[in-house]
Amino acid sequence: MTEPAVPTTAGSALSAELSAMPLALTLVESLSAAALRQRSATLLQRHLGLALAECLYIDGSGRWLGRDVGEDQFDCGDFHHPYAHVIRSGKPLLLSVADARIRLDHPGFQSQVASLGASLHLHIRPLRGGQSGREWLGVIVLAGTQARLKVLAEDPGMAAFEGLLCRLWTRLAREQGERHRSQILQDSLTKLNDGARRQALADRLAEDLLGHSNAMQALRRHIVRAAETNLAVLLQGETGTGKDRVARAMHQLSARAEGSFMAINCAAIPETLLESELFGHGKGAFSGAEHAREGLISQADGGTLFLDEIGDMPLALQAKLLRVLESGRYRPLGENEERCADLRVVAATHQPLREQIKEQRFRADLYYRLGQFPITLPPLSERRDDIAQLAQSFITDFCAREGRDEMGITPAALRLLYRREYPGNVRELKNVIDYACAMTPHDADIDTYLLPGEQGGFLTGSGLEETPPPGEDATLALPNDIVDLRQAMRDIESIIIRQRLNRFGGNRAQTAQSLGLPKRTLAHKCQLLELDIK
The missing domain is CATH 1.10.10.60 (Homeodomain-like)
Structure with a gap:
């Protein structure tokens, strides 16, 4: 490798060049310690004809030397590289590149000097700041001819340059630390505000997803979090726990609330029709397809698609749905051109999908793609404290729907509802209340003898x-x-x-x-x- 030309300027001329006003202004204009280090290295290398100039900084722990270029870090206690010797001794170090390659075997250091000629030398100088000069900042490494580096070591211009560099570095580091602390404070305030906002949204959800139990409060918080993302959501839980209401609430809280909310029960539609319902079809795609029809995926573009009972979706259709989730592209039945859809998928099931995966009845890749944000809905047995509120809400709904006068429920009947088991969860409780409301005479409240039993008594x-x-x-x-x-x-x-x-x-x-x-x-x-x- 050709060595850089050695300028013929004398030491005094070198001092004047390094301390020139334009160079000083270039350093002063640096907005961060990293920018200062990079500008300093560039000025030294460009104006002094050096093969290498770089500033390394000591991180906050005091253990590591970092580089602004590259990802190498140097342990200050590892003497396989020369920077550790300078940090430990606090004195400059001059060594030849050839000697360094033989004696030092640190891979990061060797890669750093790999492009340097063997006849060149390295001059590594410690950099300290602060009022007492005891605050470690890092080291500066210079590579050039031995003659040039010796001149620099004794040149007052170089000393002035280092002094300016260390003072600016110290000031910028302190300002950066203050900005960092300010940012931490701002982040804390933002988190508090976000927490208050999320709690307000969760409280708003309580108007539709009733219940004061811990399980329901946690569920509403999960829904708010999920609504803030575009991740696919998998709702799991026993039948009758309200997965459809949760899906709709999530859509209404999301950024897609202005878009459509399209829902389909995968278990309620025959396999032959389910694909057409989802993807749509062109005219003549199959017998009876006299007109083209948009599918739910197209209709949910910009909104949310709710796939209830996803565990009952046929395997062949699962593969096509996976492609939509991964690429946003699909093809209606009987058409040759693909279409794009930007939608958010919320799927629900009461079936154990992991067991279905073992039995090869559900695709594992689709399961993990759908379950980016899994939410499990609590059964009514885990939220019995909510039964009274739910019962009264169902009574109110029944009276409004059927045009009945307001009615209540006796304490004895309410105690019975608390003791009862609900395999059908909230849906079963609603059916029990609806039946009892229908059987309750006018101007009376629901009593125990009006509640249907498990065996029809x-x-x-x-x-x-x-x-x-x-x-x-x-x-x-x-x-x-x-x-x-x-x-x-x-x-x-x-x-x-x-x-x-x-x-x-x-x-x-x-x-x-x-x-x-x-x-x-x-x-x-x-x-x-x-x-x-x-």
């Missing part, structure tokens, strides 16, 4: 079954797992009194006479048993 608080109609005496089926005899006796007494009250149209005098009780005693029992029939 009526459940009481202790699990006793009472066969309708309520106007006739019922045959009581006593369970074998009674653990509280007193409570069971109270429940039996409640059933009998309620049936007699119904038989006599709520007339307590006739009911008391038929049971051989004083009217005052019957009134007291009705109060104790929370029987609200007048």
Whole structure:
């Protein structure tokens, strides 16, 4: 390699060149420590005819020397490179490139000097700043002829240049540290504001996704987070947990809220028609296709496509859906040209997709592509604290839908709802409430005898079954797992009194006479048993 020409300027001329005003201004105009280091190296290499000039900086930990060009880092305690010797001793070091290649085997250092001629020398100088000059900044490495480097080592212009470099470096580093601290503070405030905004959105969701339980609060927070992204969402959970409502709420909170929300139940449409429903078809694509038709993917362009019961999608169609998710491209049935769609996919299933993958009934690649943001919906058994709020909401909806007067629900009936098991989750609870509302007389509240039982009868608080109609005496089926005899006796007494009250149209005098009780005693029992029939 041809060595750089050595200028013939004397030391005093060199001093004047390095301390020239334009060069100083170039350094002063640097906006960051990294820019300062790069400008300094460029000026030295260009004006002094050096083969290499570079500033290395010590990172915040004090352990590593970093480079602004390249990704190499040098451990300050690793003496396989010369920078460690300079850092440890605090003194400049002059060595030949040939000697460095023989004695030092650090791969990063060797790659740094690989392009230098063997006859050149390296001059490595420590750089310190601060008022006392004890604040380590880094090192500067210069490569050139031995004669030139010796002149630079003794030149006052070089010393002045280094002094200016270190002062500017120290100032910029401190300013950068202050900006960094300011940015951390700003980021913290932004996070607080984001947290407040997200909480406000989650609270707004509570108007549609009811429930004050911890499980529902966590679910609403997940929905807000998912709505902020364009990631595909996979909703998993038992049947009846409200996956369709969650999907729609996510769409309404997202940046795609102005677009269409298109939904399809993959289990409700025959396999032969499902592809056409999704991708659309051209005229004459199959028998009966007299007109071209846009599919749901096209209609959801710019919006959200909700695929319910994705676990029932045929394998062949899964592969085509995967292509849409990965490339945004699809082809309607019977057409030759591809189309593009920008949509967000939300899929839902109550089936164990991992088990289906093992049985080769669901594609693993589609599962992972759909599950970029997985959300599991809690069953009603994990949010029993929400039953009262849900029940009252369903009662209100029924009355508005059916034009009925407002009605309530008795504490006894509510206790029964708390104890009940719900394989169908919230959907089952709604069906129970709708049935009870339909069976409740006008100007009355839902009571225990109006709630449908698991076997088609009526459940009481202790699990006793009472066969309708309520106007006739019922045959009581006593369970074998009674653990509280007193409570069971109270429940039996409640059933009998309620049936007699119904038989006599709520007339307590006739009911008391038929049971051989004083009217005052019957009134007291009705109060104790929370029987609200007048």
